[in-house]
Amino acid sequence: MEKNCLRQFTIALSLAFLVITACSKDDDCKKQTYFLDADKDNYGDSSSSETACKKPEGNYILVGGDTDDKDANINPGCSNEFYTDADGDGFGVGEPILACENPDTTKFATKAGDTNDGDANINPDCKNPFYLDGDGDGFGVGEAILACDNPDDTKFSTQAGDTKDDDANINPDCKNSFYLDADGDGFGTGEAILACENPDAEKYSTEGGDPNDEDPDVTPDCEEQITYYLDEDGDGFGLENETVMDCKKPDNYTDQNSAFDCNDDDKEINPDATLVYYLDSDADNYGDPDETKVVSTCDAAPDEYVLNNEDCNDTDKKINPEAMVTYYLDDDGDDFGNPNVSQTVSACEPAPKNYVENGQDCDDTNSDVYPGSQSTAGFAINDCDQRNGEVWTGPDFQFVKPKFVSQATENGQDRITDHVWFTRPVSLDIADDRDPPIYNYKYWLDIAGEDATVHAKGNKCDLEAEFLGLEGLLDPDHDIDGQIVFEGGPYGARWAILEKGVNANNTQAWDDFPLYGKLGDHSNFYSLNNILVLLEALNNNINFDYQNFETTHFGVDVNDLSLSYLSDGPRTPQQWNNAVEGALLAVWLPQDGIYLTLTFNELGDSGAVTYTRSTPNN
Numbered sequence: 001m002e003k004n005c006l007r008q009f010t011i012a013l014s015l016a017f018l019v020i021t022a023c024s025k026d027d028d029c030k031k032q033t034y035f036l037d038a039d040k041d042n043y044g045d046s047s048s049s050e051t052a053c054k055k056p057e058g059n060y061i062l063v064g065g066d067t068d069d070k071d072a073n074i075n076p077g078c079s080n081e082f083y084t085d086a087d088g089d090g091f092g093v094g095e096p097i098l099a100c101e102n103p104d105t106t107k108f109a110t111k112a113g114d115t116n117d118g119d120a121n122i123n124p125d126c127k128n129p130f131y132l133d134g135d136g137d138g139f140g141v142g143e144a145i146l147a148c149d150n151p152d153d154t155k156f157s158t159q160a161g162d163t164k165d166d167d168a169n170i171n172p173d174c175k176n177s178f179y180l181d182a183d184g185d186g187f188g189t190g191e192a193i194l195a196c197e198n199p200d201a202e203k204y205s206t207e208g209g210d211p212n213d214e215d216p217d218v219t220p221d222c223e224e225q226i227t228y229y230l231d232e233d234g235d236g237f238g239l240e241n242e243t244v245m246d247c248k249k250p251d252n253y254t255d256q257n258s259a260f261d262c263n264d265d266d267k268e269i270n271p272d273a274t275l276v277y278y279l280d281s282d283a284d285n286y287g288d289p290d291e292t293k294v295v296s297t298c299d300a301a302p303d304e305y306v307l308n309n310e311d312c313n314d315t316d317k318k319i320n321p322e323a324m325v326t327y328y329l330d331d332d333g334d335d336f337g338n339p340n341v342s343q344t345v346s347a348c349e350p351a352p353k354n355y356v357e358n359g360q361d362c363d364d365t366n367s368d369v370y371p372g373s374q375s376t377a378g379f380a381i382n383d384c385d386q387r388n389g390e391v392w393t394g395p396d397f398q399f400v401k402p403k404f405v406s407q408a409t410e411n412g413q414d415r416i417t418d419h420v421w422f423t424r425p426v427s428l429d430i431a432d433d434r435d436p437p438i439y440n441y442k443y444w445l446d447i448a449g450e451d452a453t454v455h456a457k458g459n460k461c462d463l464e465a466e467f468l469g470l471e472g473l474l475d476p477d478h479d480i481d482g483q484i485v486f487e488g489g490p491y492g493a494r495w496a497i498l499e500k501g502v503n504a505n506n507t508q509a510w511d512d513f514p515l516y517g518k519l520g521d522h523s524n525f526y527s528l529n530n531i532l533v534l535l536e537a538l539n540n541n542i543n544f545d546y547q548n549f550e551t552t553h554f555g556v557d558v559n560d561l562s563l564s565y566l567s568d569g570p571r572t573p574q575q576w577n578n579a580v581e582g583a584l585l586a587v588w589l590p591q592d593g594i595y596l597t598l599t600f601n602e603l604g605d606s607g608a609v610t611y612t613r614s615t616p617n618n
Helices: 002-026 441-448 462-468 528-539 573-580
Strands: 032-036 045-052 080-084 093-099 128-132 141-147 176-180 189-195 226-230 243-246 274-279 292-296 324-329 342-346 397-401 421-423 494-499 584-589 594-603 609-613
Touching: 421 441, 494 528, 528 573
Parallel strands: none
Antiparallel strands: 032 045, 080 093, 128 141, 176 189, 226 243, 274 292, 324 342, 397 609, 494 584, 584 594, 594 609
16 A cells, blocks of 8 residues: 555656646746836736736836826826815815826816815915995995905905095095185184095185185285286296286295296296207107207207107117017027027117027027028938928837748838838749848738739739839739839838948948938938949949939939849848948838938848837937
8 A cells, every 4th residue: 555655656746847847848938917008107007917928019017006097197106186276366175186297277276275266366375454445545444354456446445444434535644624714715714624635625725714704805914915827837937827816825826927837737847947858860769868959848849859868779769778679598609599598688788698589499509400400410400390301319229020030920020100111021922032122011001902912014023123113014904093103112211321331342432422311301312222223333433423313213324334233133131231231321201201210230031131220209
């Protein structure tokens, strides 16, 4: 019995070892759980995850817990409180919501405690007292209400203490004495009343002591009546036709009669006063301080002269103390300023140091970058995106397609945009041994509904006809609604040379080459076949007559030149590598309006290709 048990235990131990060995062979990677982060807030959706050895394609991260993966403002890291603020006074009510940033600054506030969320004038910060002011004299009565601003300045005042709130002439500030004057001689009798203004000029006077208030000719100091002239502005000159006879000078009258006032509303205007006028050549109401005329205030102003002498430039009406000019910081000295850093000063003041009037610079740290710039530092047109198209200068991305990987599979394609998927076929369906070119798989999928096969005459391979751009190859039987036109590939992309490769020959042809491309300008962009022809010619020191250099959409017209790429295209990977390896190329995707850089690292057998390209800037 013991031997049988020992035998069974030995067999079980062996089987366990085999299972462990088999599992270790099949599961030799470290699996992790990745969560989809659709809103890119660095927290993934716990209900949408994948467990894998490596990060799945798409925006997956290792942190979950997001309760709303459609809104980056809501995640476990967002703990700021925001309160409903209906009246927009900065104080809210109710329970707060939690978020990273205020979801709507017109509807939410960071502080609570509002006692009336329907009135922005009432909140915890509003503590100014206002009193009911029935007569509008600036003094109110009763208990004060507390608010930020006066709710109605026709009904409330900031001061209390009114003793008669139905008469604006009576309040704590009104302390003028008025006496009953029955005979209207300017002297009254009895106890004075206190008011701001004479309640009735026909019944009251400011002087008391009248010994006989029934006779206007009897006053305390009346010995002789003389003629007085109305002088309302108090400048000592009266109006000739506005007179009274009295024993003493009435208020606002004068006995001066040697000259008469020409404007009794302004004490500065009278026969003795003069004014200095200044020439205003540019008619901006500001005069030249050095060009003057002195005239009597009773005379009219001279033509083209004004009283203001503050003009700093009397030849330009746009330059005066009232006009303001905004200047923008120009750190890089390219005469275009930073729109986000400005100073507004009077037009009469000089521009601040390192500031200009133009605020259109998009990069004030680089003097090569400004609107209209023709600088191509870094191979891009540095004109603040005034040209059409987006230039990708983001981090490099290396695309690697191993040999024998089908061009029809996702990992065999570089899906740059929705319209351009670069790849290489494993082989060409033709008799000779020509090596497959680069092509846009998505173009054929969109136009033909299938991968490139045989739509050309004489059983020519589509990619052979596409790459070489040979006219007359299209087979009418395969013309898919007239959409396929062999014009030089890859379809959906055009190419330019930005910089020769590190292994390129140092030839005179390279020194004289004038057709370099620029990111952002589609000039000098051709088919890849064109570029291979140019690279072969440049590396072999073949100079074109660039003045008469002609190109079509699909080829290079170079008569009497025996260039293998012009007639055949490259037949071996080495021919590809000799032409393009290391050269910095520009790629323009016309349908997407995108420019990027691309450098071929290696082209191998059976569809293998490795290249490095730029990515979007964000």
